[in-house]
Amino acid sequence: MNGTGSIDERPLLVAESVSKYYGARVGCRDVSLDIHEGEVVAVVGESGSGKSTLLSVLSTQLPPTAGCVTYRMRDGVARDLFTLGEAERRFLLRTDWGFVHQDARLGLRMGVSAGGNVGERLMAVGWRNYAAIRSEAEQWLGRVEIDNDRIDDKPTAFSGGMRQRLQIAKNMVTRPRLVFMDEPTGGLDVSVQARLLDLIRSFVSTYGLAAIIVTHDLAVARLLSHRTIVMRHGSVIETGLTDQVLDDPREPYTQLLVSSILQG
Amino acid sequence: MLEKPQGMIRLEGVAKTFVMHLRGGARLPIVANVNFTVAAGTCVVLGGPSGIGKSSVLKMIYGNYRTDAGRILVSHRGEWRDVAAAPPRLVLEMRRETIGYVSQFLRTIPRVGALDIVTAAAHDGNVSEAEARGIASELLTRLNVPERLWSLPPATVSGGEQQRINIATGFAARRPVLLLDEPTASLDDANRAVVVELIAERKRRGVAILGIFHDAAVREQVADHIVDVTQFQPETAQHA
Numbered sequence: 001m002n003g004t005g006s007i008d009e010r011p012l013l014v015a016e017s018v019s020k021y022y023g024a025r026v027g028c029r030d031v032s033l034d035i036h037e038g039e040v041v042a043v044v045g046e047s048g049s050g051k052s053t054l055l056s057v058l059s060t061q062l063p064p065t066a067g068c069v070t071y072r073m074r075d076g077v078a079r080d081l082f083t084l085g086e087a088e089r090r091f092l093l094r095t096d097w098g099f100v101h102q103d104a105r106l107g108l109r110m111g112v113s114a115g116g117n118v119g120e121r122l123m124a125v126g127w128r129n130y131a132a133i134r135s136e137a138e139q140w141l142g143r144v145e146i147d148n149d150r151i152d153d154k155p156t157a158f159s160g161g162m163r164q165r166l167q168i169a170k171n172m173v174t175r176p177r178l179v180f181m182d183e184p185t186g187g188l189d190v191s192v193q194a195r196l197l198d199l200i201r202s203f204v205s206t207y208g209l210a211a212i213i214v215t216h217d218l219a220v221a222r223l224l225s226h227r228t229i230v231m232r233h234g235s236v237i238e239t240g241l242t243d244q245v246l247d248d249p250r251e252p253y254t255q256l257l258v259s260s261i262l263q264g
Numbered sequence: 265m266l267e268k269p270q271g272m273i274r275l276e277g278v279a280k281t282f283v284m285h286l287r288g289g290a291r292l293p294i295v296a297n298v299n300f301t302v303a304a305g306t307c308v309v310l311g312g313p314s315g316i317g318k319s320s321v322l323k324m325i326y327g328n329y330r331t332d333a334g335r336i337l338v339s340h341r342g343e344w345r346d347v348a349a350a351p352p353r354l355v356l357e358m359r360r361e362t363i364g365y366v367s368q369f370l371r372t373i374p375r376v377g378a379l380d381i382v383t384a385a386a387h388d389g390n391v392s393e394a395e396a397r398g399i400a401s402e403l404l405t406r407l408n409v410p411e412r413l414w415s416l417p418p419a420t421v422s423g424g425e426q427q428r429i430n431i432a433t434g435f436a437a438r439r440p441v442l443l444l445d446e447p448t449a450s451l452d453d454a455n456r457a458v459v460v461e462l463i464a465e466r467k468r469r470g471v472a473i474l475g476i477f478h479d480a481a482v483r484e485q486v487a488d489h490i491v492d493v494t495q496f497q498p499e500t501a502q503h504a
Contacts, residue, residue, distance in 0.1 A: 036353065198375045229354050241352045244327040250330065252285035259286060 010072060011036050012178060018067035020053050026234040026262070027053035031067075033229060033236075038208040042221035044257070045231035050232045051214045052182060056214065059099065059180045060089060074177075094124045098171030102183035108170065114141060115151040118170050121251035123140060124154040125174055128136065138171040144199060146185060165199065172203065185220055187209035197223055203247050218261055222246055230254050271339065272441050273325065278334035278348070279498070280320055293498035294320045298334065300491045302378040304440070307473040309487040310492040317340060320474045321493065322443045324348070325474070326365045327355040334378030338362060338441060360388065366434030367445045368427065378421070378429045379404065379414040386436035396436075405433035406458050426456060433460050442466060444475035448482050460485050 011034035014092075017036035020027035021044050021101070035041050043051045056062040058069055062083050070080045071194050074096065079088070086175055101107040118137040138148055144165035155163050164184060171179060184200065185193040204211060215221055221228050221242055228245040230238040238251045249255045278298035284290045295317040302308045302348055310318040323329035323348070331348035340362045347355060359365075379400055396425055404414060407428040418426045424481035431447050444463075448456045456479065463473060463486045478485045483490070 030491055039353075194375065240330075241327060241355055244330060244352075247323070248282075248329045250283075255285050 009036060010078070012039075012072050014070045014078070015058060016068045016070075018054070018057055018064045018069060020050075020057050020062060021065045026050070027062075028057070028231070029234040031146040031231075031236050033239075035178070035210050035212060037210050037254065038204075039227070040204055040209075040211045040213065040225045042225035042228045043212065043214045043231060044216065044218060044221050044228055046216060048233075049231040050234035051156035051231050053234075055181050055182055055212065055214050059097065060084075060092070072180075094121065095174045096177055097175040098168075098174075100171060100181040100184045102186040104155065104160070104167055108163065110156050111154060113152045113154055114158070115145065117155065117166060118173050121170055121173050135178060136173060137169075140173050141166075141242055143172070144169040145195075148204055159192075160188050161196060162189065163194050168195065168199065168203065171205070175207065177210060179209055179211045181211060181215075183215055183217075185212065187214070200224060218246060218257060230257070234252075269446035271301045272304050273339075274335075274337040274344070274472060275300055275325075276337070276397050278321070278324065278327065278336060279332050281332055283499070290291075295493065295496040296333075298493075298496045302441075302472045302474050304472050304490040305467050305470045307467055307475060307486045308489045308491055310474065310476050311483075311490045311492045316476075316493045317362060317496065318493050319445055321496075322365070322445050322474065322476065324361060325465065326443055332357070342382050356442070360440055362439055364434055364437050364439035365445070366431055366443070366497075369430075369448065375417055377415040378409065378418050378432075381418065382429065382432045382436050385433045386438075388437065391438070394494045399436055400432065403436055404429070407432050407455060408458075424452075425449070429452065431459060431462075435466070438450045438469075440471055442471050442473045442475075444477075446476050446478055448477060448479050454484060470491045 005031065014034045016032050017033045017140045019029050019104060031054055033041070043054060045051045053062065057064045057153045063082055070078045071081050072078045073088070073090070083153070097109055109120070112120070115134060118140055119133040122133050123134060138151060141148065141151060146162060146165055146169070155166055158166065185196055188196065197220065203209060204224070213224060214218065225242045228242040228253065229236055230245065232253050238249065238254045245254060248256055270282060275298045279296040280294040282292040282294060284292060301307065310321060312318060320329055324331045325338070327347050327350070334348065336347040337344040338358060340358050345354065347358065347359065350358070379397070382400035382403060383393070383396045386399040387393055391399070409425055409428050409432070412427060415423050418429045427450065434442075434447070448459050460482060461483065464475060475486065476487065
């Protein structure tokens with residue numbers, strides 16, 4: 001993993017004191033973080049820790065109850081995500097950002113062919129030439145190791161691992177700068193996970209992607225991320241370099257998480 | 265301790281204590297008041313019995329253990345930077361450019377072949393892909409890793425070969441500071457001699473090396489100074 005560029009460069013995304021309440025219930029509380037281009041940050045914790053809520057707020061799918069999230073647009077200007085106009089927000093969702101969901105049905109249209117799923121995202125940003133779209137889709141399917149003779153098959157005919165790889169191809173086709181991943185390897189067989197993790201790892205370094213990966217699996221954090229954020233009961237309890245958090249955990253809860261890993 | 269003008273690593277009053285929350289918050293002092301300097305082109309060996317904190321000192325310098333007190337100065341881009349106080353992104357930058365680390369354990373990456381792993385380590389700012397591949401091939405050859413294994417992921421080869429691939433990876437990256445945690449443990453004589461040669465070559469290039477070597481003969485051959493870590497035992501620590 002090559003990691004990030006100059007440490008002086010301004011962050012891509014900054015969250016300041018973000019809180020999200022569902023009525024009286026805490027989703028996440030007073031979370032601040034930043035992420036730079038090419039940087040992979042893992043958010044770890046058990047279910048109910050607030051990590052998925054945090055991801056939803058950072059990716060503008062949920063408005064925060066308090067706090068502020070800014071993003072440096074391609075023109076270099078940092079903008080408040082929750083005051084963006086609809087066109088700018090659409091640009092982020094369709095072009096500059098990617099989403100890889102644990103449940104592929106949230107990220108794919110299951111009734112549309114693999115090629116159509118990838119091509120759709122290109123059409124959304126103005127591609128019109130059918131042959132060009134198909135050829136670009138073929139290339140990306142190849143990069144995620146989906147054979148070209150499956151291009152006209154629907155995701156319903158794909159295995160779990162293939163669906164995840166198709167989600168990645170669909171996201172990558174517009175060359176996003178930031179990808180949000182919610183338990184991308186959850187529910188997959190171990191051998192299928194390894195293949196997917198390797199693919200994500202190589203894409204992150206080849207294309208200089210920034211990524212925020214929500215996972216309960218510390219091995220995923222270890223393999224993919226530069227920094228790790230540990231959440232519990234909606235709050236961030238520990239952050240640092242991933243190997244530091246995992247090799248020298250400081251907080252009682254992090255020590256418990258690390259000690260619970262099965263040694264492979 | 266006198267500061268040498270060409271110093272590359274300098275520890276000042278460094279201390280480390282583990283707090284084991286799963287054992288009722290037991291405090292486990294490891295080292296205290298660690299002071300020493302490593303100059304460019306020299307190899308300093310950490311001595312003392314096992315369990316005395318030698319690896320912990322290396323890990324604090326690399327930044328994967330946190331430091332509780334003191335400063336860990338490393339010359340980075342011509343300036344002293346304190347690893348103990350550096351934000352994560354600076355530590356990563358220092359690892360990319362300045363600090364190399366070879367441990368006895370390889371963390372394998374699924375599905376990536378040995379040659380590609382070593383090449384990736386050699387391939388940085390000033391080294392082209394082709395040059396990197398050349399450096400990687402040379403190191404794997406010198407460390408007697410058979411060419412038929414180069415395309416295989418290290419997890420699928422024997423432990424001894426994994427270790428040599430790991431050493432090749434550590435030496436492939438040209439960093440001015442190199443931390444070696446028992447790289448020769450369980451190597452045969454021929455490969456141990458290769459590692460001794462690699463260390464001597466790095467010293468001639470001006471690399472500052474800090475290492476732990478269990479093997480007395482290796483220690484003898486590579487060390488310019490030995491720093492006995494026993495002297496940094498915290499007063500409160502239980503002596504074994």
